[in-house]
Amino acid sequence: xxxxxxxxxxxxxxFFALILLITAFGMYYGYQEAxxxxxxxxQYKKVLKDLRDKEVIHLSxxxxxxxxxxxxxxxxxxxxxxxxxxxxxxxxxFSSLSYENNFYFHLHLPFIDMLFLNTRxxxxxxxxxLLLVVFILILLFMVYFWILKSLAPLAxxxxxxxxxxxxxxxxxxxxxxxxxxxxxxxxxxxxAKRIHALITSRQxxxxxxxxxxxxxxxxxxxxxxxxxxxxxxxxxxxxxxRLDGLINEFSKIEQVVSKNYKLKTKPYKMSELVLASIDMLxxxxxxxxxxxxxxxxxxxxxxxxxxxxTLAIKNLLDNALKYAEDKKVTIQMNxxxxxxxxxxxxxxxxxxEYFKPFHNDVKHQGGLGLGIYIVKSIIDLHEENLNYEYQDxxxxxxxxxx
Numbered sequence: 001x002x003x004x005x006x007x008x009x010x011x012x013x014x015f016f017a018l019i020l021l022i023t024a025f026g027m028y029y030g031y032q033e034a035x036x037x038x039x040x041x042x043q044y045k046k047v048l049k050d051l052r053d054k055e056v057i058h059l060s061x062x063x064x065x066x067x068x069x070x071x072x073x074x075x076x077x078x079x080x081x082x083x084x085x086x087x088x089x090x091x092x093x094f095s096s097l098s099y100e101n102n103f104y105f106h107l108h109l110p111f112i113d114m115l116f117l118n119t120r121x122x123x124x125x126x127x128x129x130l131l132l133v134v135f136i137l138i139l140l141f142m143v144y145f146w147i148l149k150s151l152a153p154l155a156x157x158x159x160x161x162x163x164x165x166x167x168x169x170x171x172x173x174x175x176x177x178x179x180x181x182x183x184x185x186x187x188x189x190x191x192a193k194r195i196h197a198l199i200t201s202r203q204x205x206x207x208x209x210x211x212x213x214x215x216x217x218x219x220x221x222x223x224x225x226x227x228x229x230x231x232x233x234x235x236x237x238x239x240x241x242r243l244d245g246l247i248n249e250f251s252k253i254e255q256v257v258s259k260n261y262k263l264k265t266k267p268y269k270m271s272e273l274v275l276a277s278i279d280m281l282x283x284x285x286x287x288x289x290x291x292x293x294x295x296x297x298x299x300x301x302x303x304x305x306x307x308x309x310t311l312a313i314k315n316l317l318d319n320a321l322k323y324a325e326d327k328k329v330t331i332q333m334n335x336x337x338x339x340x341x342x343x344x345x346x347x348x349x350x351x352x353e354y355f356k357p358f359h360n361d362v363k364h365q366g367g368l369g370l371g372i373y374i375v376k377s378i379i380d381l382h383e384e385n386l387n388y389e390y391q392d393x394x395x396x397x398x399x400x401x402x
Contacts, residue, residue, distance in 0.1 A: 006151055014144045021140070025133050036103070039121055040096045044105055047071045048093055072120030073105055079115060082106065153181050161188065169196035206254055217243050242282050249311055256308065256377050263305045263381060270333050271299045273306070277313035281321075291327055292317075297334035302401050304382055312378040315371050316340045316397050323395075341396035351388045 050071070065075060085097040085104060097104035103118040153175065160173045173189035175182035217240050224236035255261035278288060302309075317340060320329040324342035332339040347354065354372040375397075379386040385400040 006154070007148065010144070010147055010151070014140065017140060018137075021133070021136060025129075028129065036121055037096065040103060040105075040118065041091075043071070043118070043120065044091075044094050044096065047073065047105070047107075068114075068116055072118060073116035074119055076104070076115045076117055082115065150179060150181070153177070153185065157181070157185050157188065164192050169199065203254070206250070214244070214247060217247075238282060245280065252308060252311060253374055256374070256381060261308070261381070263308070265303045265305055265382075267301050267303050268306060268309075269299055269301055270338055271296060273302070273304070273310055273313060274331055274333070274338070276306070277310045277317060280310060280314040281317060291321065291329065293328065293330045295330060295332040295334075297332065299333060300336050300401070302336075308378050309382065312375045312399075313338070313340075315375050319371050320344075320395075320397075336401040337398055339396055339398040341394050343393055344395045346390040346395065347388070354388075 047068070051067070068075060081099060081104070082097070085099040090096075093107070093109055095106040095108070097106055103121050105116040105118055107114045107116065157173060160171045163171050169192065171189075171192060173185045173192060175185040175189075177185075221237065221240050224233050224240065227233040227236070252261065274294070278292060283292075317329060317331070320340050320342040321327060323344045325345075326343055329340060329342045332341070351372075355376045356373060376386050379399060384402055387398045387400060389396045389398065
């Protein structure tokens with residue numbers, strides 16, 4: 001049982017209340033027995049005193065029977081019951097006995113030995129107390145199950161919140177109840193509907209923009225195909241290919257950020273992923289040979305989504321080339337770690353700030369502050385670690401495979 005849940009806490013409170021009730025009843029039962037025993041001893045001692053004052057040897061059998069009846073004692077002829085009774089108290093001249101909720105008085109004087117049933121004191125528990133205890137127990141159980149029934153909608157609400165977090169925005173969490181849980185369910189229902197509307201409008205807006213951008217790109221490719229200058233034609237084709245690739249990247253980034261992307265993982269060599277990421281930069285071969293240094297100490301395999309993972313590496317390489325003081329970048333692969341470094345100034349803020357979207361260091365970054373946030377989102381989706389290090393005037397980002 002999870003002791004942190006409300007159900008567990010309420011159950012514990014009910015259990016302690018039940019224990020306290022049983023303990024109080026037990027104490028009262030023991031107190032009542034002690035009081036009964038005290039009453040018997042007082043009664044029996046008075047009988048002995050009155051018996052001595054009456055000078056029992058001078059009393060007839062009838063007078064003796066009436067004497068004991070007047071003291072609430074009825075003579076028992078069946079002495080075999082002594083073998084069954086429970087001895088409560090043994091005195092020199094008498095014994096207090098009990099059997100089947102009745103009390104008995106055994107008188108054993110030198111000249112008399114008699115057994116009596118005590119008609120004044122009953123051994124059964126007070127029925128009023130028993131009824132009160134039963135009533136409290138029933139009330140406790142009714143309140144307990146009533147509270148648990150009131151908490152039942154919480155489990156359903158929790159499931160709906162989990163479904164909403166998993167991307168199911170069509171949930172219905174509305175409630176007709178009047179308690180706080182129902183109010184919370186209704187507030188969540190309205191909030192979920194508003195969030196769903198915002199997400200839908202954002203997705204529609206982005207997809208409309210991407211669709212509208214693809215139209216001029218397609219027309220531009222057709223026009224570039226009509227050019228006679230092969231050099232200009234190649235440049236334009238490269239530009240339009242790059243724009244088309246950026247639109248596809250934006251679509252994937254939108255899905256990753258909104259937690260709606262499902263990974264399609266397969267085993268790939270890290271060297272394959274790095275080379276594909278370099279190709280995505282669409283750099284001239286001369287620039288790649290001059291400014292990109294690849295150090296392959298040990299190649300290794302990773303299970304990743306090819307499109308997303310190469311996009312993350314590409315963004316890191318793009319930033320490294322963009323902000324490097326000498327416009328050079330070093331890529332190193334070794335022991336399940338990909339390390340991308342360049343000569344640059346240290347980042348002025350902590351990495352936790354850069355892991356947030358639209359961070360405040362856009363002046364230093366020269367953009368919207370989304371690059372590292374996007375990379376972090378992709379790496380987290382793959383359950384890997386993105387680390388930052390600054391040493392010897394070098395900035396280094398590393399992706400550590402778990």
